[in-house]
Amino acid sequence: MKNTNKANLLHRMKIAKGHLEKVISMVEKDEYCLNVIQQTQAVESSLEKVAELILENHLKTCVRESMESGKNIDEKVKEVIEVFKRK
Amino acid sequence: MKNTNKANLLHRMKIAKGHLEKVISMVEKDEYCLNVIQQTQAVESSLEKVAELILENHLKTCVRESMESGKNIDEKVKEVIEVFKRK
């Protein structure tokens, strides 16, 4: 992964982690359930964006190399489909 | 798309359509709400599988050709990411 992409990803993931820590403290302080759910879902969305950025990078590098060389194409496609299914 | 894949897809889509028609008649007959939701979600799952099969085919054909030729790679990757985001 390019260094700029990697730095961007790590930045996003650390923000998501900080956000999750705040949600944990919301539960400790007995805040209103629905606010906790909403913030939990916001952390999930941040992680979803992270997964999306990694997938984009993966398609432009590993999958591309596989397709250019004609090697392991079925395996690479299967892996991408698995990511899609788990979403 | 290969003819076998296309026939398989059309078969699945027509089954989903028949299923949806049954769900419509469940609503007309005032069946229990949660059964209707469950069957609606089952139709959605069938369509999700259809989208997944088309995506698999797309990766193995259009995306592969783009990557082999080095043409429109960013555009093709962007399109795949859009499919992932909308899921």
Next chain:
Amino acid sequence: MKNTNKANLLHRMKIAKGHLEKVISMVEKDEYCLNVIQQTQAVESSLEKVAELILENHLKTCVRESMESGKNIDEKVKEVIEVFKRK
């Protein structure tokens, strides 16, 4: 379900069915894969909205009655959670 809600639901479901029929004809005509996926996902979104409207009605009627009477509350809550999980 109130008649207005039921009519609204049936209207939405029939539009979704018509939309699905168009997507089937897109596959028959070999239209561009990604357009087919996009339209398939649009049908799924319409069905998702249908599920959401039925759930809303269900909470305001069946779940409410259960909670007012104190009967079957655990079962009703479990059913709603199942809908949430399958989403």
Next chain:
Amino acid sequence: MKNTNKANLLHRMKIAKGHLEKVISMVEKDEYCLNVIQQTQAVESSLEKVAELILENHLKTCVRESMESGKNIDEKVKEVIEVFKRK
């Protein structure tokens, strides 16, 4: 929230946080993209389960009280539907 439920939730959330920290270190070590995506999606699933448990508790307490007292029912139902939509 009952103390046992709260302790269970906090336990799950702290495990999810530890998991996320491991995923961050996977990115720092340049591990295979798809493994990182898979683990990111696993953290999301854990958070999804957390949201589901809070929603279950919310239905059995706040929503139930609202429905028993006949107060703010529309508002409570709307909030639950919002959770469902954001999923």
